[in-house]
Structures are given as structure tokens and as C-alpha cells.
Amino acid sequence: MYDTHADDYEDFELAERLNKSQQKREISDLHDLARNLSKLDAVALEKMELPNELFHALIDVQSMKHGAEKRQYKFIVKLLRQIDTESFLETVAELGAKKEEQDKHFHRTERWRDRLIADGHDAITEFMDRYPQADAGQIRQLVRNANKELLANKPPKSSRTLFRLLRDVISA
Template sequence: MQKTPTNDSEPLPVSKTRRKQEMHALQDMGEQLIQLDPKRLAELDLPETLADAILEAKRIRKHGALRRQMQFIGKLMRDVDAAPIQEKLDAWNGLSAQHTAWLHLLERWRERLLADELALVELGQKYPSADLQQLRLLTRNAEKEKLANKPPKSFRMLFHELQKIIPEGSEWSDNE
């Protein structure tokens, strides 16, 4: 027989399934915390017991012991407001995704510059601060290095020059 509240003002009790889902979510967040480097971990202002448990989990190599430590971290996380921690983790993950997208944009521009001479003109129109003469020189040298099987010094320098020109957060448009 299922218990139902007699009064409408009483909240329904949280089901066992829901509690387990919440505990697993906290354990998953704990796994994300274990993956963080110590600098980022320090930025979160975690309680000392939780921070110590996370550092201990980083040292554990045995699967069973690590599983128990993860459960312990999940238990400690119940006493902490997890929302600000999750927001910070999401922000860091979003930032790294945005940074990765920017790096891919730079790589696409570099490949276009090496494949098509008109790409240099387009780059100059889109980013007027670009030093086209320097980019043309680096592009030519990168092509020569590739043909001569030399180390890709100019290829890398071209990428660094593009990093200076194209601001982070720029997006690739279809006509590029």
C-alpha cells in the first residue's frame, strides 16, 4: 500500500529512485572534480574535507578503492551546495570548447592560405589589421619547407601570426 499525504500542503516524499539519481549526479560531479588540476580545484573554495577526499581519490589506483572513494565524495557533496560548483565546471568546459573552436578556425585559415592564393586577399578584407606581406612570405616559406621535407617552422609561424590577427571567439562563415 502506497502512502499518500492526507493534506495537500504536505510535500510528497522524494522517491528512492530520485534520491539515487541525485547521488549518482553528485558522484559524476565528483569525477569531474577529480579530473581538475589543483589550481582549478583551489578556485572552487570547497570544504577542506571534500578537497582532501578529492586529492586522495587522485592518488588511488585500485578500482574498488576508487569506487568507494567516489561514493564518499558523493556523500560529502550532499552537504555542499552543488549548483555553484556545477556552474563553474560548465563555464570551464564551455570556455575550452570555445577555445578549441577558435583553434580549428585558425587551422582552417592556415590550410586555405596554403591551398589558395585568393584566400590571402579575403583574409585581408575580413581582418584589415593583417600584415599581408608577412603572411604571404610565411605561406611561401611553408610551401617550400613542405616540398623540401624540412621541419615546419614557417607553418607554425603562420599559425602564430593568425592567432595575433583573428580574435578568439570569431566564427567561420560559409563563404570562407
């Protein structure tokens, strides 16, 4: 006689169990999350309200070397598998987007500084058209000083000051 209930139970078991490839992808995703979390400083980790054991494991891994670090990441992944990681993924994504925006702003400011120093008057005119709130006299003076320092092989003090000024003007 054929027992249909046993077959239904086996089908249910197979449907519930993830295939090996899916398990590996999930563990890989958790490993990536663990690496991203370990790059954050203690203040950012505290704000995420992580379980105490996970928080300390992430702080500890930051000072470890190769073999110990690898074992610690396995331990962190084990801890992550026991909790809902959705909010952590969102927080890491938000922090990544914020950092990306900061990097874009930094590079935009660098390009303007380099262009002002290289092109002089024309670049200053274009910059003033785009950012009329800037102090043209101060920018011209810093560009002149930066060019003098460059020719004299001196430290780029004016170039740094120009960068800070441009950063403040562009972000305003």
C-alpha cells in the same frame, strides 16, 4: 476506531522521501560533478573554496587507478551530498563554456592556416579582407615557407609560426 493522525503522518513521510529513481539520478548527477571537478587543476579547485576534505579527495583521485579511483569517487559523492553543490555546478558549467569557446577559436585558426597553405593567394586575399590589421607580407612569406617545408618533408616550423600569428590576429 480509525486514527486519521497516523495516516497524515505516513503521507507526510512518503511525500518527503524521494523515490528510488530520483535518488539514483541525483547520485548520478553528483558523480558527474565529481568527475568534472576532478579534471580541474589544483589552482581552479582552490578558487572554488571547497571544503578541505573534498579538495584533498579531488586532488588524490587524479593520481589513482581503477579500483581505488572508483572508491574515491564514491567518497567524493558522499562529501558532495553533505553540501550545497549549486555554486560548483555553475562554476563547472562556466568553465566548460569557456573551454568550448577556446576550442572553437583554436579550430577556426587551424582551418584558416590549413586553407592559407592549401589555397595560397585567394585565401590570403579573403583573410586580409576579413582581418585588415594583419601583416599580409608576413603571412605570404610564412605560407611560402610552410609549402616549401611540406614539399621537402621538413618539420612544419613555418606552419606553427603562421598558426601563432593567425591566432593573435583573429583574437585581436
